[in-house]
Amino acid sequence: MMDEDDPMAEIRASFFVECEELLEALQDGLQIMDDGEADDETINVVFRAVHSIKGGAGAFGLEDLVRFAHQFESVLDGVRSGTIEADRNAISVFFQSGDILGDLVRAARDDDIADESRIQGVMSSLTSMLGADAQEYEAEEDVSDFQPMGLSLDLGLDIASNDAPALPDLPDPGAPPAPASTVVFEDGYTIHFLPDSSLYASGNEPLHLLRLLREMGNLDVNCDTSALPSLSELDEEKSYLSWTIHLTTDEDEDAVRDVFDFVADLCTLTITGPGKPGPELPPNDAPSSPSTINDGVPPDASSKPPQNSDPASEATVAQKSGGVPDAKTAPSPVTPAAPSKKPAPSASKSNKPRPTVRVDLERIDRLVNLVGELVINQAMISQSVTEAGLQTNSAVSEGLDEFMQLTRDIQDSVMMIRAQPVKSLFQRMSRIVREASSMVGKSVRLKTEGDATEIDKTVIERLADPLTHMIRNAVDHGIESPQDRLAAGKPEEGIVTLSAGHRSGRVIVEVVDDGAGINRERVLQIAIEKGLVAENAELTDSEIDNLLFMPGFSTASEVSDLSGRGVGMDVVKSAILSLGGRVTIQSNPGSGTIFTISLPLTLAVLDGMVINVANQTLVVPLSTITETLTLMGPDIRALGPQTNVIKVRDSFVPLLDLGFELGFRAPLDSYVGSIALLIAQEDGDHAALIVDSIQDQRQVVIKGLQDTFGQVPGVAAATILGDGKIALILDPVDVVANADGRTQPVQSNLQLAG
């Protein structure tokens, strides 16, 4: 938790959160450029992201970050103006620059040190791209670019009574403001420019804009200082000044608007073209002094108009709509009536994100826990009601039904709060691909699909490590060398596809490479050499593929920079298992390998069927059960001395005695009349689990086991029942995989880890 008493720390923290968003936008933009679908707006978005990071970094004195962002920005500006061509090589440098920018942001956030040599490398690539233009950009570099913006405001105040204006472009701020609404110029543009506080917070400076305008023609600037409070009331984070600018120029209106392009959504802007009457200004834009506002309106704390206290956020209507930012002490009757002026129409509104709220994760976790308690409590009440033997149509039961419905709705909504698109995770992976491929000298491209798929935030976080490893593996082992690819008639560039999607209540993440597939002969040979399987073992193709997940297994014939870290696919497997997920492998010789990860949507709740086995209450995830059956004598067929299968419609399904498999009791003598759950496995095969009885179906709150105990085979987690007892949540697929005897149909001759 950050120190909430320190406003600076808070602003800093919000800057870093913003940076993450900007970096994401940057990545997106670069990706679009890389796909060759970029338009001017894309490049603008990319430029703006870098520019905003630079601005914020300047305000916090993060010099390394500013220096690098500036160089990057200069190159992007070159692209924008057409002097630098954004070809494949350039975009690759941009991607690296984006990575470095991210590194620098994180280094600044964590007080860490970024990798200097890498920065220098990319920095020099950027510089060389600037080429002849470098001189020009260097010259443009102006220290004032990086000054915190409060400074010029202070100056404006100080010089109000002095005669040495520090801002030569501006009229003396102390002078009476020009009556903006009455001055109508017939021969030029009239620009009314009212910056939001957010404009300053993002590191922009009106002075630069005015300078740019001056380059376009004759400029007449009037600064409206009427909103300035007295020095003691001055909040240096707020915006008090607005400008009315008259510009006579040959440029067209778009060119004038372009000047404000990067601040369009950070200010209120009206531009009126030549010959048109002046803008319809809100009433409070008329000249007014603080004293007139205060007249007759006693400062009344209770009638404060809503005021956004966060200067970095989108400004409130009150700030946007007029020149009375100090509404706190002077609730102007005009303010609420003033129309909320939106940024100029030319400003890009199309990809504006939907309004969101940033919430501390801890608060959501608390909410999730509370909802969990609510669900448990509701289960307790249901149980008590049932035990009380009330009639099903009693008022209590009906009320309880509604209560259950509400609980479920609340739970769904709360879970949705935690869900996040996997996009940010996938973006990180594209960096892994870039770095890994350059390290092993292969040309590999990452394609992502379904990156809008939403998963619980905790799942996303814990998926990052295993996914990183799998992607590295795909690049290092999966994709062949360029020569081999060409020889095999494939394009030189390998493709790793990362996709996500929902399938029957679970999330499926796939890592697909178009490499050579698994060399099964070599895998088997290595496994035999390492003593992982017997020399004369006869393994099926899929069993050989699964050897990759065994601890201590490595296919890399030589230790490259990437492999040989002592981390194998077994670690990937156990990481995914600990998430309640599963990973399977599928390889097609010559055309690639597919790793499929199947994950629960959330780590917090699941729909379960409550069953009894050997006097134990257990929960089986509903998503794994396809149907329940009562076993009839003729359905059960023996297969060998200890194995039974049952006939389900036209297929035979292995039959497992759950109580025995879990070690709770000896196998039953007869299965006739028993209840069985038909379990669907990841690969589509079925198995039947014999249980003693089925209680009901309900939603249960998942409580992790791994914190107090290692992996328990066949058990995914635990939950708390209505009576306060713990019930284990089964992982039926794992139970089947770990089945050790009596009714398992095909005895696998290798025992896989996990």
Place this chain on the structure above:
Amino acid sequence: MSETQNQIDATEIELLTFQVGGQEYAIDIMSVREIRGWSKATPLPHAPNFVRGVINLRGTVLTIVDLADRLGMGRTDTKERNVIIVVHTGIETVGLLVDAVSDILAVNKSELQSPPEMAADNEQAFVSALMIAGERMVRILALSAALPSENTEAA
């Protein structure tokens, strides 16, 4: 004993002593979170014998280790008077099923003796030190060795 508790310095530790299988053991009181009565545990499949299962400790899942079984003294025949000592090792929280809690001792570290070398004795690995308290011999439990994690988490 209670008089000495007010002036504990770095060389003094406080120990919670308890009965397991008729023997007296002790652990550093700093690792004890709470002491509660026995309640029936939900068994875990395929767990080692000394893991009695899990119980609900105010919403979290707590693993219960039958300490007597773990120390090779046979499974505890649980009665209502049995006690669970909830210990935290810094990594995990585990409940130890013991016969009864007896005392809190403040002892100087110099009073602790190394256990005698008896390699064949399984029990010895779980005892980090010995101490004489009056006529009694108190065995200081090597907590991390007695907990299940090292043996099960490898899987």
